[in-house]
Amino acid sequence: MKIKLKLYGSSKMLSDKEILNIELPNNSNIESLRSTLRKIISEKHLKNSLENLPKTAAFFSDADEIVNDNYKLKNKELISMIPPIGGG
Numbered sequence: 001m002k003i004k005l006k007l008y009g010s011s012k013m014l015s016d017k018e019i020l021n022i023e024l025p026n027n028s029n030i031e032s033l034r035s036t037l038r039k040i041i042s043e044k045h046l047k048n049s050l051e052n053l054p055k056t057a058a059f060f061s062d063a064d065e066i067v068n069d070n071y072k073l074k075n076k077e078l079i080s081m082i083p084p085i086g087g088g
Helices: 009-014 029-044
Strands: 002-007 019-023 059-060 078-082
Touching: 002 009, 009 029, 009 078, 029 059, 029 078
Parallel strands: 002 078
Antiparallel strands: 002 019, 059 078
16 A cells, blocks of 8 residues: 655655655554654665654644554555654
C-alpha cells in the first residue's frame, strides 16, 4: 500500500517536495512507518541531522487528529509528520 506523508519543519529534508510517497506493507501502522523512515534517513545519509526524527515526530491523520503507533494506515491515506520543535 502507498501513503502520502506531508512534511513539516526539519522533515522537509527528506524530499524536495512537500509530500513524500511511501510504500508500506498492507495493514501497516504508524510504528511501521517510523521503521521505514529510519531506513529512508539512513539511505539518504541524513542520519546526523535527522536520526531521532522517526522516534520523536508526531503524526496526524487527514482529520488533523494525533495518531498513536498502533494506528492502522489506509491505502492512499495522507498523514502529516510534525517534528518536535525546540525553543526557549
